[in-house]
Amino acid sequence: MKKIGIDVGGTAVKIGYFIDGSLIECKRYAQIDSLDAFRELLMHSDITSFIDNSFIGAGVGVPGVVDGNCVQDCPNIKWLEKIDVVKVLADSLGDHYKYKLDNDANVAALGESVAGAGVNHPSFAFITIGTGIGGGLIVDGNIYHGPGGMAGEIGHIGTGHSLACNCGAIGCVEAIASASNIEKRAHGKPLPDIIEAAKGGDNDSIQLLKESGTALGEVISQIALLLDIRVFVFGGGGAPCLEMWQPHINKVIDSRCFGRSADDFTVIQASLGNEAGVCGAAALLG
Ligand SMILES: [Zn+2]
DSSP states (O other): OEEEEEEEOSSEEEEEEEETTEEEEEEEEEOOOSHHHHHHHHTSHHHHTTOOTTEEEEEEEESSOEETTEEOOOTTOGGGTTOBHHHHHHHHHOTTSEEEEEEHHHHHHHHHHHHSTTTTOSSEEEEEESSSEEEEEEETTEEOOOTTSOTTOGGGOBOSOOOBOTTSOBSBHHHHHSHHHHHHHTTTOOHHHHHHHHHTTOHHHHHHHHHHHHHHHHHHHHHHHHHOOOEEEEESTTGGGHHHHHHHHHHHHHHHSTTOOGGGOEEEEOSOGGGHHHHHHHHTTO
């Protein structure tokens, strides 16, 4: 059985080719900056030569709000907005295959669930720390979308500080703990350097990681209080901060999570890296 997982990103599209559930190859295609270029990519010989009698379809992850088969808001990839992606796939590859579309953070969470750090955890929250903070909830092995389809917008949970977020609200965890915002507050110092400086005793770096880690601890506690989820998987470029965040996260959990302590929680790094998107996209097909 063959299928493909498509991860549409701001600078490139990645496509994973799967045979009998195993990722055979993951290819990156740059300069996909229009719907026409995306259609052309779907007609590329890499894909058309892969398709045979055992092909079942394609799953797609996009960095935007998804409503059924359509992309609604997609601030970083404007050409995707209001596009019926399932129809584009059916027109390009054939309408007798199965196609599924979902938000990229949900898809990455599903990827970690089926093939990464979440394999042994039926229910967990995936938190991706990058330019912003994205999230996906896996409940009993499935993505939890919520009635309106927007569940898991973890980055915009309020954590009581006074910094403004890109979404227009004040106090979102993203404004204090995304990789970009930590670097901005460190006057442009790259995150790996901030981590090293903190390990070396630099007070400003220690303070930045304390504030961001504490805010993430608040978010973890709120999710745990609401859903009793106790496993949290961190992905994205900011995930290596987890080692420095852990004591602050544990402290907040111990003080905020009624009936539970930090020992009851598993807070770990994602393990699929750049392949989470294509693995999760392919897993949308089941
Ligand atoms: Zn926000």
